[in-house]
Amino acid sequence: MRLLVFGSNGQLGHDLMEQSQARGWGPSGADLPACDITRAESIDHAFAGAGAIDAVINAAAYTAVDAAESNADTAFAVNRDAVILLAQACARRGVPLVHVSTDYVFDGLKTSPYLPDDRVNPQGVYGRSKAEGEAALRRHWERHIIVRTSWLFGVHGPNFVKTMLRLGKERDTLRVVDDQVGCPTYSGDLAAALLAIAAQVADRKEAWGTYHFCNDVPVTWYAFTRRILALARPYERFRASEIVPILTAHYPLPAPRPPFSVLDCSSLEQRFGIVRRDWEAALKEMLSALYAR
Secondary structure (H helix, E strand, O other), X not given: OOEEEEOOOOHHHHHHHHHHHHXXXXXXXXXXXXXXXXXXHHXXXXXXXXXXXXXXXXXXXXXXXXXXXXXXXHHHHHHHHXXXXXXXXXXXXXXXXXXXXXXXXXXXXXXXXXXXXXXOXXXXXXXXXXXXXXXXXXXXXXXXXXXXXXXXXXXOOXXXXXXXXXXXXXXXXXXXXXXXXXXXXXXXXXXXXXXXXHHHHHOOOXXXXXXXXXOEOOEEHHHHHHHHHHHHOOOOOXXXXXXXXXXXXXXXXXXXXXXXXXXOOHHHHHHXXXXXXXXXXXXXXXXXXXXXX
């Protein structure tokens, strides 16, 4: 299996590269500064360096949700326009493209898990840029898989888990939003799912379209934080002695958050034979790996 990963230096990209190498695939990675996916010639250079490949995974994205509100041009350049360039590059070569998207394409007003074919209605710049990137991919290259995910955390790069671990050491009290519900997703588990999908589509087991992947069991950010610190206490001491639940309205941010963004992953599980685990088991694995570094 010959794989080309865009965004290979990111949180998810690291796991994709490590796991595909462990499988003996010998993946090629492309990321800044060597590869700028907003430039067609840079994408072509990455393909040339990778040689003959069986599938492409795009894990590159502008994910600074709040910064996107004041940097819309950059967000759309990476999350929409670059996806067009990638789709066109894959189409010219006849290579399937597996693309990662987000729960932010939804408005969060639903009260049951979002299905892949539910209507998108993003509320902020980040969500709009990702939704338009999805639509662009559908227009420009039919041999694609879009995988939406949510609340990503992992060993590499910044994320909510690492932020809470840091704040737990710096503050006596943590105030965490308790009226947003979603499913945390371990980047290692998402990477494994994406690699399984890439292997199947490269083997002509085609199932083009949009799917969802997240770890199981919905939770609020507040409840998630309580488990993060509880599970990390065997590894280090925390200053925080109190975790206080608050409303989103009491913690205003530039970009709106979907109040409910639980994703229905049943179609992905059935089509690709992928078994999800609950986020707490994944969190335990992530913490063990993080503190072993």
